[in-house]
Amino acid sequence: MPRFSRRQPFQQELFGRHLGEIRDLLDALELRDVFGEGENRPPVDMYETCDEIVLEFDLPGFRIEDISLTQHGATLVLEAHRPCEQAAGDAHYVCLERGYGRFHHALHIPGCIDTCAIKAEYRYGVLRVRYPKTGDRQVTIKEIQD
Numbered sequence: 124m125p126r127f128s129r130r131q132p133f134q135q136e137l138f139g140r141h142l143g144e145i146r147d148l149l150d151a152l153e154l155r156d157v158f159g160e161g162e163n164r165p166p167v168d169m170y171e172t173c174d175e176i177v178l179e180f181d182l183p184g185f186r187i188e189d190i191s192l193t194q195h196g197a198t199l200v201l202e203a204h205r206p207c208e209q210a211a212g213d214a215h216y217v218c219l220e221r222g223y224g225r226f227h228h229a230l231h232i233p234g235c236i237d238t239c240a241i242k243a244e245y246r247y248g249v250l251r252v253r254y255p256k257t258g259d260r261q262v263t264i265k266e267i268q269d
Contacts (some may be wrong), residue, residue: 147195148231163226165201176236176254180228183248184221190250194238199252201228235259 168179178199182190185203193200207223210216236254243252 144196148198163222163224164228165203165226167228167230169230171234173256175256176232176234178230178232178252178254180250180252181248182226182245182250185245185248187245190245192243192250192252194241197232197236197238199230199232201230201250202226 166181170177180201182203185205189204191202193202203226205223205226232254235257237257238254240255241252243250245251
């Protein structure tokens, strides 16, 4: 329950909304710091068309049930897990370069987007996330006369 303050209700609501977005971004940044830069972080391409913003993550060898996407305000958080496969029998690795374990990537999505109409598809090891653009919205101003 919010504490009493001298702010007007609209200002309290606006402040609370901004505070929630700041907390979400800080959570995303905190998670990003847990995983080292470039380490267990899938590569991503982000591009823009006239109608949408598209992100493409390279996730070869992942099962769809091991991938999670979460939207926090304007930040997309990708989390995935790939278990380590053990070599058969008494085999010893000579080279081990493929990543295993937890994967994480948090990205700020720029521009005016419709977060309710996000579409994601996983095909041939590439996760494609599409954000439709909403464009700038004209705000009408109502004149109030005393």
